[in-house]
Amino acid sequence: MDDVSLTVGGATVSGWTSVRVTRGMERIPADFDIAMTERFPGATDVLVNEGDPCVLSIGGDTVITGYVDRVGDQFDAHNHALSISGRGKCEDLIDCAAQYQGYQFEKMTAAQIATALAKPFGINVKAAEGGLVVPQYIFNVGDTAWCVIDTVCKFSQLLCYEDADGDLVIGPIGTLEAEGGFALGVNCERAGYLRDISQRFSEYRVFGVGSAALQDAGVQPYIEQTYLDDTMPRFRPKAFIAETNDAGAQVSKQHALWECNRRIGRGNIVTVTTSSWRDSAGQLYAPNTLAALSLPQLKLIDGQKFVIGEVTYRRAMNGTACDLVLMPPQAFMPEPINNLPMAQDAAAALGKR
Structure with missing residues (x-):
C-alpha cells in the first residue's frame, strides 16, 4: 500500500486520514493538503510549524520537496484533528520579487538566467546545456522571478515546471510514456x-503593418499570412497585427500557428x-x-x-x-515571443559592447 508520509525536521509521520497532492506542468509549485486525527498513534506528538522544510512521499517515492505553509489544529470533547498544507520549493519563485544586480541580463541562456534567479532561494535548475542566447533582458522592480523565467524560456520554446525534488526543470515536452496507458x-x-470549439477559429491571419522606421516612407510592403483550421465547421476569422521590428513578422506568424494548434489541443x-x-x-x-x-x-x-x-x-x-x-x-507548446524588441542590426551591435 502506498502510505503518504511527511518528513519534517528528521521525523516522519504517516497514517493520514485525508490526502490531496497535486502536480502539474502548468501548476507551479506542486501543493498538498493532508489531515489526521488523534485516533492514529503519535498524532498528538506531531510537531510541525508553518515554514518548516518538508518532504512528502508516497511509498518510497518523493513527490513534493518544499515547505509547510499552514498548520491547523482543531479540538472538541471527542476528537483532535490536525491539518497541514504546503507547497514545493518553487513557491518562492512565484511569490517573491526577482533579485539580480542591475535588473538586467546580457548574453545569457534561459537556463543561466533561471539559475541566477533561483540561487538566492536555494532552488536548483535542471536543464540541458546550450539553448538560445538572449542578447539582453531587463525586468522591472517587483517582477517575480517566475515571471522572468517563464518569459525567457518562451524565447527558447522550452517548458519550465517543478519536479519532485523541488527543483526547476527546463526542457521540451517529455517523451516518456506511462506503461499500460x-x-x-x-x-x-x-x-x-x-x-x-468555442475558442477555436477557422482562420488565423497575421497582418504586417510597420512604421518603416529608419527607411524611406512607403517602401515597406503590406504583408498578410493566413493559417487555416480545416476542422472548423464554419467561417470564424481571428486576426493579429504583427509585432514591430524586422523579426516581428516572423514571430507573429509562429504565434498565429501556435494559437491554432494550442486552441485545438485545449x-x-x-x-x-x-x-x-x-x-x-x-x-x-x-x-x-x-x-x-x-x-x-x-x-x-x-x-x-x-x-x-x-x-x-x-x-x-x-x-x-x-x-x-x-x-x-x-x-x-510554449508561446512564441519576440525576443528582439529592436532592429536586429541594433541588437547585434548591442551584444558586441
Whole structure:
C-alpha cells in the first residue's frame, strides 16, 4: 500500500486520514493538503510549524520537496484533528520579487538566467546545456522571478515546471510514456472527454503593418499570412497585427500557428480517474508524461497518445484514487515571443559592447 508520509525536521509521520497532492506542468509549485486525527498513534506528538522544510512521499517515492505553509489544529470533547498544507520549493519563485544586480541580463541562456534567479532561494535548475542566447533582458522592480523565467524560456520554446525534488526543470515536452496507458474497465474507473470549439477559429491571419522606421516612407510592403483550421465547421476569422521590428513578422506568424494548434489541443481535454497512483510498471503517474488511451466509448482513436498535464493523488475515508487531466501535446507548446524588441542590426551591435 502506498502510505503518504511527511518528513519534517528528521521525523516522519504517516497514517493520514485525508490526502490531496497535486502536480502539474502548468501548476507551479506542486501543493498538498493532508489531515489526521488523534485516533492514529503519535498524532498528538506531531510537531510541525508553518515554514518548516518538508518532504512528502508516497511509498518510497518523493513527490513534493518544499515547505509547510499552514498548520491547523482543531479540538472538541471527542476528537483532535490536525491539518497541514504546503507547497514545493518553487513557491518562492512565484511569490517573491526577482533579485539580480542591475535588473538586467546580457548574453545569457534561459537556463543561466533561471539559475541566477533561483540561487538566492536555494532552488536548483535542471536543464540541458546550450539553448538560445538572449542578447539582453531587463525586468522591472517587483517582477517575480517566475515571471522572468517563464518569459525567457518562451524565447527558447522550452517548458519550465517543478519536479519532485523541488527543483526547476527546463526542457521540451517529455517523451516518456506511462506503461499500460488507460483503458476503461482495466485501470480506469471513470473517464470524460470534453470537445470544445468555442475558442477555436477557422482562420488565423497575421497582418504586417510597420512604421518603416529608419527607411524611406512607403517602401515597406503590406504583408498578410493566413493559417487555416480545416476542422472548423464554419467561417470564424481571428486576426493579429504583427509585432514591430524586422523579426516581428516572423514571430507573429509562429504565434498565429501556435494559437491554432494550442486552441485545438485545449479543445480536447480527457479526464481520467483510476484507483491506482501508479502505472503498470509501478511508476507514479507524473506530469509531462505521455499515455496511450484505449477509450472507444469516448470516440477517441484507439491508442492515441495524450500528455498528462496534471495529476492529483487523493485519499479519504471513501477510498484512494488518482485524477488526471490529459490533452494533446500541442496544448502545452510554449508561446512564441519576440525576443528582439529592436532592429536586429541594433541588437547585434548591442551584444558586441
